[in-house]
Amino acid sequence: MKVKVGINGYGTIGKRVAYAVMKQDDMELIGVTKTKPDFEAYRAKELGIPVYAASEEFLPRFEKAGFEVEGTLNDLLEKVDVIVDATPGGMGAKNKPLYEKAGVKAVFQGGEKADVAEVSFVAQANYEEALGKDYVRVVSCNTTGLVRTLSAIQEYIDYVYAVMIRRAADPNDIKRGPINAIKPTVMVPSHHGPDVQTVIPINIETSAFVVPTTIMHVHSIMVELKKPLKPEDVINIFESTTRVLLFEKEKGFESTAQIIEFARDLHREWNNLYEIAVWKESISVKGNRLFYIQAVHQESDVIPENIDAIRAMFELAEKWESIRKTNKSLGILK
Numbered sequence: 001m002k003v004k005v006g007i008n009g010y011g012t013i014g015k016r017v018a019y020a021v022m023k024q025d026d027m028e029l030i031g032v033t034k035t036k037p038d039f040e041a042y043r044a045k046e047l048g049i050p051v052y053a054a055s056e057e058f059l060p061r062f063e064k065a066g067f068e069v070e071g072t073l074n075d076l077l078e079k080v081d082v083i084v085d086a087t088p089g090g091m092g093a094k095n096k097p098l099y100e101k102a103g104v105k106a107v108f109q110g111g112e113k114a115d116v117a118e119v120s121f122v123a124q125a126n127y128e129e130a131l132g133k134d135y136v137r138v139v140s141c142n143t144t145g146l147v148r149t150l151s152a153i154q155e156y157i158d159y160v161y162a163v164m165i166r167r168a169a170d171p172n173d174i175k176r177g178p179i180n181a182i183k184p185t186v187m188v189p190s191h192h193g194p195d196v197q198t199v200i201p202i203n204i205e206t207s208a209f210v211v212p213t214t215i216m217h218v219h220s221i222m223v224e225l226k227k228p229l230k231p232e233d234v235i236n237i238f239e240s241t242t243r244v245l246l247f248e249k250e251k252g253f254e255s256t257a258q259i260i261e262f263a264r265d266l267h268r269e270w271n272n273l274y275e276i277a278v279w280k281e282s283i284s285v286k287g288n289r290l291f292y293i294q295a296v297h298q299e300s301d302v303i304p305e306n307i308d309a310i311r312a313m314f315e316l317a318e319k320w321e322s323i324r325k326t327n328k329s330l331g332i333l334k
Contacts, residue, residue, distance in 0.1 A: 002025075002026055002027055002028040003026060003027045003028070003081050003082060003310060003314050003316065004027075004028050004030050004079065004080045004081045004082075005021045005027050005028065005029055005030060005080060005081070005082055005083075005084060005310065006029075006030050006031055006032070006033075006076045006077065006079070006080035006082070006083045006084070006104075007021075007029070007031075007032040007033070007083070007084045007086055008032075008033045008054065008073060008076075008083055008084065008085045008086065008087055008095060009032075009033060009054070009085065009086035009087040009088075009091075010032040010033065010034050010040055010041070010044055010049075010051075010086070011040065011086065012170050012172070012299050013086040013109060013299070013302065013303070014032060014084070014086030015032075015040060015044070016269075016270065016272065016299065016300055016303045017084050017086060017303055017306045017307075018032055018044075018049060019269060020303050020304070020306065020307050020326075020329070020330060021084075021307065021310075023329040023330065024307060024325070024326075024329060026311070026316050026317075026325075027307075027310060029049060030050065030076065030079050030080050031049065031050035031051065031052050031070060031076045031079070031080075032044055032049055032050070032051060032052070033051075033052045033053065033054040033072075033073050033076065034051055034052075034053065034054060034058075035053075035054045035058045035061070036058065036061045036062075037061060037062050037065040037067035041067065042067075045067075050070045051067075051069050051070060052069055052070050052071050052072055052073060052075060052076045053069045053071070053072045053073070054072070054073055054087075055072055055073055056072050059072070073098065074098070074102070077098065077099065077102035077104055078102065080104055081104060081105065081314070082104060082105040082106065082107065082310055082313065082314070083099055083104050083105070083106050083107070084106075084107045084306055084310075085099075085106055085107065085108050085109065085112075086109055088111065089109075089110075089111025089112065090111065090112070092106075092108040092109065092111070092112040092116055093112055093113065093116045096108075096116060096135070099135075105133075105134045105135065105313050105314075106134070106135050106136075107136050107137075107138060107306055107309050107310060107313070108135070108136070108137040108138070109137070109138055109140075109302070110137070110138060110139045110140025110141065110143060110144070110195070110302065111140065112137055114137060114195070114198045116135065116137055117133075117135040117136050117137035118133045118134065118135050118136065119133055119136055119137070120136075120137045120139050120195070120198035120199050121136050121137060121138050121139065121199070121305060121308075121309050121312075122138075122139060122143075122144055122147040122148065122151070122199050122305060123304065123305050123308035123309070123312075123319070123322070123323055123326075124148065124151060124152075124241070124242055124243065124319075124323065125147050125148075125151040125199050125200050126199055126200070127308060127312050127319035127322065127323075128312075128319060130309055130312035130313060131312050131313075131315055132312075132313065132315055133312070133313050134313070136309045136312070136313055138302050138305045138306050138309055139195055139196075139198070139199060139302075139305075140192075140195065140302070141217065141296055141297075141298040141299075141301050141302055142164055142166070142192050142208075142217055142219070142296060142298075143192055143195040143196055143199070144276075144296075144301050144302050144305060145217070145219060145276045145294060145296035145301060146162060146192065146196050146204075146206075146219065146221075147196055147199050147200060148241070148243055148244055148276045148301075149221070149238065149241070149244055149276060149278065149292070149294060150196065150200065150202060150204075150221075150223075151199075151200050152237050152238060152241040152244065153223070153229070153234065153237055153290075154200060154202060155227075156223070156225050156226060156227055156229050156290075157202050157203070157223055157224075157225070157226065158203065158223075158224045158225060158226035158288075159203045159204070159205075159223070159224040160193075160202060160203065160204040160205070160221065160222070160223050160224075161204070161205050161206070161221075161222045162192070162193070162204065162205075162206045162219055162220065162221045162222070163206070163207055163208070163209070163219065163220045163221075164190060164192055164206060164207070164208035164209070164217060164219055165208075165209050165211055165217065165218040165219070165220070166208055166209065166210045166211065166217050167210075167211070167213050167214055167215060167216060167217055167298060168183075168210050168211060168212050168213060168214065169214055170214060170298065170299060171214045171215075171299075173214070177212070178210065178212055179212055180212065181212070182209055182210070182211050182212075183209065183210040183211075184207075184208070184209050184210075185207065185208040185209065185210075188205070188206075188207050189204075189205045189206045189207065190206045190207055190208040192206040192208065193205050193206035213256070215256045215257060215260050215297075216256040216259065216260065216273075216277075216295045216296055216297050216298065217295065217296040217298055218256065218293065218294070218295050218296075219293065219294050219295075219296065220291075220293050221291065221292050221293070221294065222289055222290070222291050223289065223290040223291075224288055224289055225285075225288045225289065225290055228288075229285060229290055230285060231283050231284055231285050234283050234285075234290060234292070235280060235283055238278055238283075242323055242327065242332075242334055243274060243275050243276060243301075243304065243327070243332060243334075244275060244276045244278060245275040245276070245277055245278070245333060245334075246278050246279075246280040247259060247262075247277050247278070247279055247280065248279070248280045248281060249279060249280075249281050250281070253277075253279070256295050259273065259277050259295055259297075260273065260297070263297070266331070268331060270299065270300065272297065272299065272300035272303065272330075273297035273300060273301070274297075274300050274301055274303060274304050274330060274332050275301070275332060275333060275334075276294050276295070276296060276301060277294060277295040277296075277297075278292055278293070278294045279292070279293050279294070279295075303330070304323075304326045304327065304330060304332065307322075307326045307329075307330075308322045308323060308326055311325075311326075
């Protein structure tokens with residue numbers, strides 16, 4: 001029996017999760033919700049995806065446009081085993097009582113606080129902790145990026161300090177800035193460090209800056225080591241770590257622009273780069289300190305985690321079987 005999946009919120013993350021669910025042989029996409037009949041709603045219908053109104057209050061919008069929906073979120077909840085909540089940050093917690101009342105499991109996103117779920121999740125780091133759980137939170141794009149690389153070298157870590165250089169908005173977002181400024185998160189640590197600690201138990205502090213770009217985030221990471229590591233050791237570890245790719249400046253990867261162009265050259269939907277990009281030349285060791293720089297495609301790196309979270313919650317596969325299936329279905333390189 002395939003797990004029946006619904007998606008509440010068919011936007012940047014929701015539509016990518018929907019696409020990924022449709023690629024799985026052990027899951028079935030039952031429907032998605034929208035608050036209005038925009039181009040994404042029409043495109044979903046063109047793809048044969050049943051569209052539901054996010055609540056009754058939004059029905060008049062669809063009726064006015066002559067857009068026929070399958071019902072509301074409550075109707076969708078009656079048909080699914082699990083709902084992926086891809087609504088704006090904070091809405092997931094408000095929606096949780098609906099999921100509880102309907103008796104369905106739920107996957108939340110990183111915009112929610114950790115206490116919305118039983119476990120915060122990154123597949124390669126703590127898949128087993130999500131086995132059989134009813135409520136799982138896939139952590140944010142930045143936290144997923146940090147956990148992917150830091151969990152790979154976790155046994156060597158004494159302390160981590162990471163600087164998040166964050167994109168200002170997604171490419172389709174016209175309401176956010178800044179346009180001509182660098183905006184620091186003045187609270188230190190930023191939320192990313194404590195969020196990492198909900199997944200892996202390491203000493204970490206973070207700070208964050210928002211800059212005028214829409215393409216990717218960049219992280220500058222310094223690790224104080226508790227046992228020796230050479231740069232070539234780290235390179236070997238990252239080369240064998242799933243969902244992490246090394247890029248070389250000397251091959252033309254001078255910025256996030258070339259990394260996204262690489263994703264386009266792979267002919268992936270929405271130029272998704274599910275993998276975390278680490279600049280190979282940035283990996284260096286000075287005394288007991290390891291340094292490296294990585295980039296995170298904020299629109300897509302959490303998508304495979306949503307799929308693996310569903311498998312864990314329904315105990316459909318063990319950790320590496322699920323990761324391999326997800327990677328193969330999405331064309332993830334390793």
